[in-house]
Amino acid sequence: MAVHEIRAFNRFYTNLIGALDYSKHLYTPYTLTESRVLYELAHAPRTDAADLRMELSLDAGYLSRLLGKFERDGLVERAPSEADSRRQRITLTQRGREATTLLDERSREAVGKLLSAVPADDRPRLAEAMRTVRDILGEARPDQDRHHEGPVLREPAPGDLGWMVQRHGALYAAEYGWNTDFEGLVARIVADFAQDHDPYLERVWIAELDSRPVGSVMCVRDEAPATARLRLLLVEPDARGHGLGDRLVRTVVDFAREVGYRDLVLWTNDVLTAARRLYQRAGFTLVAEKPHRSYGVDLVGQDWRLPLQEGPAR
Structure with missing residues (x-):
């Protein structure tokens, strides 16, 4: 109660x-x-x-x-x-x-x-x-810097997918100056997942701390055969520095490997240095990069890849 x-x-x-x-x-x-x-x-x-x-x-x-x-x-x-x-x-x-x-x-x-x-x-x-x-x-809670239970990862509850869109839009605008084009992209990704996804091969995880969402990540099927794509990794500023980003990435890697994907890929931008360090620690390697102008700024888009195992996805 x-x-x-x-x-x-x-x-x-x-x-x-x-x-x-x-x-x-x-x-x-x-x-x-x-x-x-x-x-x-x-x-x-x-x-x-x-x-x-x-x-x-x-x-x-x-x-x-x-x-x-x-x-x-x-x-x-x-x-x-x-x-x-x-x-x-x-x-x-x-x-x-x-x-x-x-x-x-x-x-x-x-x-x-x-x-x-x-x-x-x-x-x-x-x-x-x-x-x-x-x-x-x-x-x-005499020690305000200590969380008793620590973050937990769970499936999205009603309202969480909307939270992902709102927080991506707000944080990337505040930290990198991106405009609402990026929020629109996130909204389309989330809407596509909500409308049609395979619950066996595709998942979203919400990180929760002190009964509030503080992070997210998504694993979906890519167009390439036997390949999964990591998307929408986010950790709230006040929840950073505790290994939560590594945990979210590792959860996607473990899930993709467990259900039988052969490769895990992702697309990011070079300015997201903290996220790139997470991907490198998880074993991803940079396979391509290309300058582009999106979200109101000049960026360098990057494709990263992590081989998982041989054989097609089940």
Whole structure:
């Protein structure tokens, strides 16, 4: 019963937070993750990059790219830490402080608008319920960087395929500047799978952590005989750095080999360096690459291949 109620609350609260999405509804140029980093820089006493990464559970590479963007935009300054030259001290510039002030004001306005629909007599009860949730779960999880159960891989539930489309579109726009053409491509891939797939030879896996989806991957039949194709690998930024990407890739490799595929192939782009490292560790080799312009940017597409076994797929 408790698990069901927590999952139901998580879905409700995730939708509620979506209604307060910074980039869409607060009319700011910053994503929710970017806004969290700016908030921590403005309010937390620790400003080292390593502390930020631990506090927000962000992948080191992703945080470095985000801070580089902030630095180019004149929001932060980076310098060696006075206490330890191996660490990087991050400070907000005047422009950065102005941005966090604007974010804070608009966030307060959005929450105020949400609370305006709550009767005055119910607001103390709401606040007390929130404190109770924080107190109980805070005691149950003294170490915020440790996940008790760890990620689990499961079949997609209703709504998960739509989540894959939305998160691919949002993350690739935020991290690489790709336009909605990419989201359209992902939508077509997902729609084709949902409409017609062989459950014996084709699968989708959703990675779930703390009752929320944090990753995905797909294995489908390729046009070439006895060949499978790995598609739509994704790991949320706050779930990176824990081996989940390797696990998702390995799951596809094991599945493809088990059902009898002879080869496993994939197509990616050279800018996706972290994903390419995952493929190399799994044994894929680069077989072809070609420049192209897609999703509003210039890219170099790459074909990768992993031999699995001799013989046709069953």
